[in-house]
Amino acid sequence: MSVSGVNGTGQRRPTMKEVAARAGVALKTVSRVVNEEPNVSPELTAKVQAAIKDLNYTPNESARMLRRGKTGTIAVVIRDIGDPFFASLGRAVELWARSSGSVVMIGLTDEDPERERDVCLEFVARRPDALIMAPIGETQEYLAPHVDAGMAVVTIDRPAHGIEADAVLADNAGGIDQAIDHLVRQGHRRIAYLGDDERIFTARERVVAYRAAMARHRIDVDEDLVHLSEPTTEGIGITLSAVLDRAEPATALLSANNMTTAEVLRGLAGRRDRVALVSFDDLALGDLLSPGLTAVAQSADVMARTAIQLMTERLPEPHRPGRTVRVPVKLTIRGSGEIPPA
Amino acid sequence: MSVSGVNGTGQRRPTMKEVAARAGVALKTVSRVVNEEPNVSPELTAKVQAAIKDLNYTPNESARMLRRGKTGTIAVVIRDIGDPFFASLGRAVELWARSSGSVVMIGLTDEDPERERDVCLEFVARRPDALIMAPIGETQEYLAPHVDAGMAVVTIDRPAHGIEADAVLADNAGGIDQAIDHLVRQGHRRIAYLGDDERIFTARERVVAYRAAMARHRIDVDEDLVHLSEPTTEGIGITLSAVLDRAEPATALLSANNMTTAEVLRGLAGRRDRVALVSFDDLALGDLLSPGLTAVAQSADVMARTAIQLMTERLPEPHRPGRTVRVPVKLTIRGSGEIPPA
DNA sequence: CTGTTAGCGCTTTCAT
DNA sequence: ATGAAAGCGCTAACAG
Numbered sequence: 144m145s146v147s148g149v150n151g152t153g154q155r156r157p158t159m160k161e162v163a164a165r166a167g168v169a170l171k172t173v174s175r176v177v178n179e180e181p182n183v184s185p186e187l188t189a190k191v192q193a194a195i196k197d198l199n200y201t202p203n204e205s206a207r208m209l210r211r212g213k214t215g216t217i218a219v220v221i222r223d224i225g226d227p228f229f230a231s232l233g234r235a236v237e238l239w240a241r242s243s244g245s246v247v248m249i250g251l252t253d254e255d256p257e258r259e260r261d262v263c264l265e266f267v268a269r270r271p272d273a274l275i276m277a278p279i280g281e282t283q284e285y286l287a288p289h290v291d292a293g294m295a296v297v298t299i300d301r302p303a304h305g306i307e308a309d310a311v312l313a314d315n316a317g318g319i320d321q322a323i324d325h326l327v328r329q330g331h332r333r334i335a336y337l338g339d340d341e342r343i344f345t346a347r348e349r350v351v352a353y354r355a356a357m358a359r360h361r362i363d364v365d366e367d368l369v370h371l372s373e374p375t376t377e378g379i380g381i382t383l384s385a386v387l388d389r390a391e392p393a394t395a396l397l398s399a400n401n402m403t404t405a406e407v408l409r410g411l412a413g414r415r416d417r418v419a420l421v422s423f424d425d426l427a428l429g430d431l432l433s434p435g436l437t438a439v440a441q442s443a444d445v446m447a448r449t450a451i452q453l454m455t456e457r458l459p460e461p462h463r464p465g466r467t468v469r470v471p472v473k474l475t476i477r478g479s480g481e482i483p484p485a
Numbered sequence: 486m487s488v489s490g491v492n493g494t495g496q497r498r499p500t501m502k503e504v505a506a507r508a509g510v511a512l513k514t515v516s517r518v519v520n521e522e523p524n525v526s527p528e529l530t531a532k533v534q535a536a537i538k539d540l541n542y543t544p545n546e547s548a549r550m551l552r553r554g555k556t557g558t559i560a561v562v563i564r565d566i567g568d569p570f571f572a573s574l575g576r577a578v579e580l581w582a583r584s585s586g587s588v589v590m591i592g593l594t595d596e597d598p599e600r601e602r603d604v605c606l607e608f609v610a611r612r613p614d615a616l617i618m619a620p621i622g623e624t625q626e627y628l629a630p631h632v633d634a635g636m637a638v639v640t641i642d643r644p645a646h647g648i649e650a651d652a653v654l655a656d657n658a659g660g661i662d663q664a665i666d667h668l669v670r671q672g673h674r675r676i677a678y679l680g681d682d683e684r685i686f687t688a689r690e691r692v693v694a695y696r697a698a699m700a701r702h703r704i705d706v707d708e709d710l711v712h713l714s715e716p717t718t719e720g721i722g723i724t725l726s727a728v729l730d731r732a733e734p735a736t737a738l739l740s741a742n743n744m745t746t747a748e749v750l751r752g753l754a755g756r757r758d759r760v761a762l763v764s765f766d767d768l769a770l771g772d773l774l775s776p777g778l779t780a781v782a783q784s785a786d787v788m789a790r791t792a793i794q795l796m797t798e799r800l801p802e803p804h805r806p807g808r809t810v811r812v813p814v815k816l817t818i819r820g821s822g823e824i825p826p827a
Numbered sequence: 828c829t830g831t832t833a834g835c836g837c838t839t840t841c842a843t
Numbered sequence: 844a845t846g847a848a849a850g851c852g853c854t855a856a857c858a859g
Contacts, residue, residue, distance in 0.1 A: 156612075156634045158836055169846045174838065182844055199630035204611045205556060206836035208547040209851050216590075224575045225769075230567035237566070237593045241600075246607060248558075249591045251579045258583075265588060269546045270498075288541035292498045408773045427567075428770050431750045500852055511830045516854060524828050548852035551835050 157198040166194035177202055208270070215245040217454075218266040220276035222254050226401070227427045229277070231443030232299060232450070236275060239451045245272070254343075256280035267294065273454045278303050279343070295457040297450045301344040302467065309453040310467045311446050315345055315423075318439035318472035319352035320359075322397055322421045325437075325474060327360050330484050331395040331419060335368040335386040337379070337407060338399035346371065349399045349423060368393050379406035387416050394484035395419035401426055408432070421480040423472075435477025446470045499540040508536035519544055550612070557587040559796075560608040562618035564596050568743070569769045571619070573785030574641060574792070578617060581793045587614070596685075598622035609636065615796045620645050621685070637799040639792045643686040644809065651795040652809045653788050657687055657765075660781040660814035661694035661739070662701075664763045667779075667816060668737045669702050672826050673761060677710040677728040677735035679721070679749060681742050688713065691741045691765060710735050721748035729758050736826035737761035743768055750774070763822040765814075777819025788812045 159177070163170045168187055175183045176191040183191075194200070208214045217240050221229040233249065240247045248271065250262035256279045263286060266274065273295040274286070283296070284305030290296055296308035303310065326334050336353045339346035350371060357364050367389070370382045386393040398404040401424035411418070422429075422438040429436035449468050457463065501519070505512045510529055517525045518533040525533075536542070550556045559582050563571040575591065582589045590613065592604035598621045605628060608616065615637040616628070625638075626647030632638055638650035645652065668676050678695045681688035692713060699706050709731070712724045728735040740746040743766035753760070764771075764780040771778035791810050799805065 154630075154633045156630065160836075170836095171838085171846055172844090175845090178838085184844065187845085201606070201610050201630070203551070203836055205547055205550040206851090207838075209545070209551050209853085210836080210838045212851075214547060223572075224566055224579070225569060225572035227567060230565075230572065233566040233591070234593065237591065241592070241604065241607070244607070246590050246592070246611065248588050249575070249579065250583070250588070251576065262583065264543070265583070265586070268543050269588065288496075288498070288543070291496045405770065405773070408770075412773065412775075426770060428747065428750075428768060428774075431747070431754065431774060432770075433775055502852075512852095513830060513854080514828095517829090520854085526828065529829085545852055548835090549854075551837085552852080552854045554835075 156203070157200045159200070159202070162191065162194045162198055162200045165198060166190040212270075213272055214270045216248055216269065216271045217245055218248045218250065218263075218269070218271040218274045218276075220250045220252060220259065220262055220266065220274065222252055222277055222279075224249065224251060228300075228401070228424070228441060228443045232275070232447040235444060235447035235451060239455075252277075252279055254279055260285060270294075273297065273458060275299060275450055275454060276303075277301060283308070290461070293461040295454055295461050297454045297457065299446055299450050303465075307462070307465050309450075309457060309465050311450045311453065312467060312469050313345070313441045313446065314469050314471050315348040316352035316355070318423055318441075318474070319349050319397070319399075320356050321472070321474040322423065322439050322480075323353065323356035323360065325476075325480060326395045326397070326419060326421060327362070329395075329419065329481060332362050332484075333365065333368065333391060333393045334362075334395045334397055335393035336370070336397050336399065337382055337386075337403050338369075338371045339403065340373055341371050346399065353397065353399075374400070374403040374406050376406055376409060379403065380410050383407065383410040383414070387414070387418065392416070393418065395421070395480075395482075398422045400424050404436070404438075408436075417482055417485060419480055419482040419484075421474075425475065429475075430477060432477075432479070434479045434482070437477050437480025438475050439472050440475050441472050442470060498545070499542045501542070501544070504533065504536045504540055504542050507540060508532040554612075555614055556612050558590055558611060558613040559587055560590045560592065560605075560611070560613035560616045560618075562592045562594060562601065562604050562608065562616065564594055564619055564621075566591065566593060570642075570743070570766065570783060570785045574617070574789040577786060577789035577793060581797075594619075594621055596621055602627060612636075615639065615800060617641060617792055617796060618645075619643060625650070632803070635803040637796055637803050639796045639799065641788055641792050645807075649804070649807050651792075651799060651807050653792045653795065654809060654811050655687070655783045655788065656811050656813050657690040658694035658697070660765055660783075660816070661691050661741075662698050663814070663816040664739055664765065664781050664822075665695065665698035665702065667818075667822060668739070668761060668763060669704070671737075671761065671823060673737040674704050675707065675710065675733060675735045675826075676704075676737045676739055678712070679724060679728075679738060679740045679745050680711075680713045681745065682715055683713050688741065695739065695741075716742070716745040716748050718748050718751060721745065722752050725749065725752040725756070729756070729760065734758070735760065737763070737822075737824075740764045742766050746778070746780075750778075759824055759827060761822055761824040761826075763816075767817065771817075772819060774819075774821070776821045776824070779819050779822025780817050781814050782817050783814050784812060 163173045252259040267289045277300040282305040283303040290306045298310045398407050404422035425438040425440040505515045594601040609631045619642040624647040625645040632648045640652045746764035767780040767782040
């Protein structure tokens, strides 16, 4: 029982050496007790534990890391912590980390390749045992020396390039197929596609799947209904009026990511169209909207757990060839996608 | 330009010593170049940089930390990464960290005091320069030795106990006042209060403020309209039917936190009441609901920046007395709170 | 301007 | 079962 400051202020933290001195044992004995190594007599163990308590000793992880060469940290590099998909990932990784005595460093890229590089380089200097990331840049070659040195890299949402890494990807094509099939089944043919910049891997996969699915249904894609850009409030506003305020307006919208969907919903709220909407990616409160949001949901949790699984498998053999796992997605029907064509 | 594995697999990372050898200089010269210390001739600098590049050298932060006694790490311990409030906090801290060459460790408590303790103790072993947390437990005394040793602690949302720390708190009473004033102004008198467990600091402040505000308006609080519990889907369902399915049903609901609000919305979606709802805490997509969510919004961003400000001020003088800053909240009117009494 | 020496706090190795 | 010595990779404190 000690109140802050009572033991003196500006105190150095006690070291293992001091604990040893206090307990009247050798340094190594303290180390053994701290690390719960076998072969320490109960008497000494008790003495050491008492000294630890008296001194409020806590081991210095920096020293441990240096000596051991393992840091017990997992680096997570993602676009945004607020995105529900990445929040799930963060949660899952944190949970695993705590159960295995590791900690999680988190870095945000905001979809900027340079930031990705900066953050990753900052992180790898700390020698994380593993790096879980949603890559953006063209190549992650800059990580190669660390991968060679045994750091396990697992990517999520998109694959890495230039390094040996595992990847957990959503079944983008399957999800788009389901969405288009669903809309076509309701009688829609003028289905606008609102997606993200094609430089993004998932955006690329999804728009390709859109064209393929449309072709499969023998519907000619009206290029004026295909819009690929960063999802800003005003950009989506313009896009909406482009696809809806025209002679033959789109009767359905396929929004290809959750940021776009949020902006589409904002945009539609200011208009009076009756247009169907299916979103690739669910929103946190998609069930509370009216109509509810019909969405192709990625199982963030399954993807996160898969990533962790791959990571734990890779840890002991860091140089094994990269694996890619595709995780299925699921169309959730709630109303917005079941509005028939006008 | 090197492809992973080509330089050999399972390679050790080069050390400063090896760089020195390769560059034909002393260890310390490499250190100087790496740390951009002055007084190194351009020639040697060039040589060293070449050697660094050849060897793909990156400094080992563990060693640096050990030697320097500073880790360049900020620990963040919060309830849940997905909560928009904490997501904002995380974002702000990450941004600051990156601009100052630090990294962020993140730990989740899920509102469990034991987990809080475990996570914090795990973290402090890593000797973070600062700890930003939303405390839950009765006391954070277990951090005292580390505070004594110079770790800066700043809490957000709730104060710490048993240690000297700064705190950034929302103006809970002011927010509740605004909410009640607003509802009373619409003619409501039977205003149900749905809050969290009173063990939680903010929950306590808010329910006290609710009673005070009601008293100020000379309205007797009907205790059957006051419900304090953890926000689970079924619990809130029961609560809703308790306050709405009765002789004199509540005409307005004041939901005192965002988890409760989400569940209230889910519950109301399955019912046909016309009841006003004001939420303390906004939801991510509160503007997209219909009616829009009238909410007392905490400026997560302002609170986060305030916390960082306090932290940077505390870093150089870790033993200064704790300061508490109250951050104002703002009532955002969007429709759900403007439904008149039946 | 450059280099040498010591040692951060711990674990590893090897004695005893 | 216990301990002494060495050293992880780096920076601080001094020389030159």
